[in-house]
Every structure is written in structure tokens, then in C-alpha cells.
Amino acid sequence: MTKAISLALIVGGVVLLYFGGEAYHSLSSDVSRVFTGSPSNKAIYLIAGGVVATLAGLIGMATSSGKR
Template sequence: MNKIIGLAVLVAGVVLLYFGYTEYNSTASQMTEMVTGNPTDNAIWFLVGGAVAAIIGLGLLLKK
């Protein structure tokens, strides 16, 4: 059961990383980064959330 949950969390993390990557490279994020020096908050939250979810999912998959 933990393997299925781990796989689901890992897939969710990868999806969030994808959305974060596309948001980071969007025109709005690039314009915001040009003005403020930082990308949009959505891009950061998607990337951080995706990385955390992927690490947790991988940990659940590799746990015995």
C-alpha cells in the first residue's frame, strides 16, 4: 500500500515540477523577474512543492 501512495506522491511531484518549470519560463514570470529580480511566487511554490513531493514519494518507494 505504501508503494502505491509513494508512486502517486512521486507522480504528483513530477507534475508540480513541470507546472513550476513552465510557469518559471512564462512571459509573466520573465517580466516580473526583469522588474523585481525574482520570478513569480507561483513558479517558486510549484517548484518547491514539486521537489518536496518528489522527494517524499521517492522515499516512500525506496522504504522497505
């Protein structure tokens, strides 16, 4: 069961990273970078969430593989 959850976290994290990259290169993020010097909050949140979910999934896969 934990392998399924870990795999779902990895897949979800990769999807979030994809959408975060799309948001990072969007027009609204470009406008935000012109005025503030940083990308939009949406892009940052999607990328950070993707990294956290992917790492949690990878850690879950690494720890659950040695139990059985």
C-alpha cells in the same frame, strides 16, 4: 498501500515540476524578473512543491520496499 501513495507522490511531484518549469518561463515570470529580479511566486511554489512531493515519494518507496 504505501507503495501506491509513494508512487502517486512521485507522479504528482513530476507534474508539479513540469508546471513549475512552464510557469518559470512564462511571460508573467519574465516581467516579475525584470522588476524584482526573481521569478513569480507561483513558479517558485510549484517547483518547491514538486521537489518536496518527489522526495517524499522516493523516500516512501525506499523505506517501504524493505518491509515485505
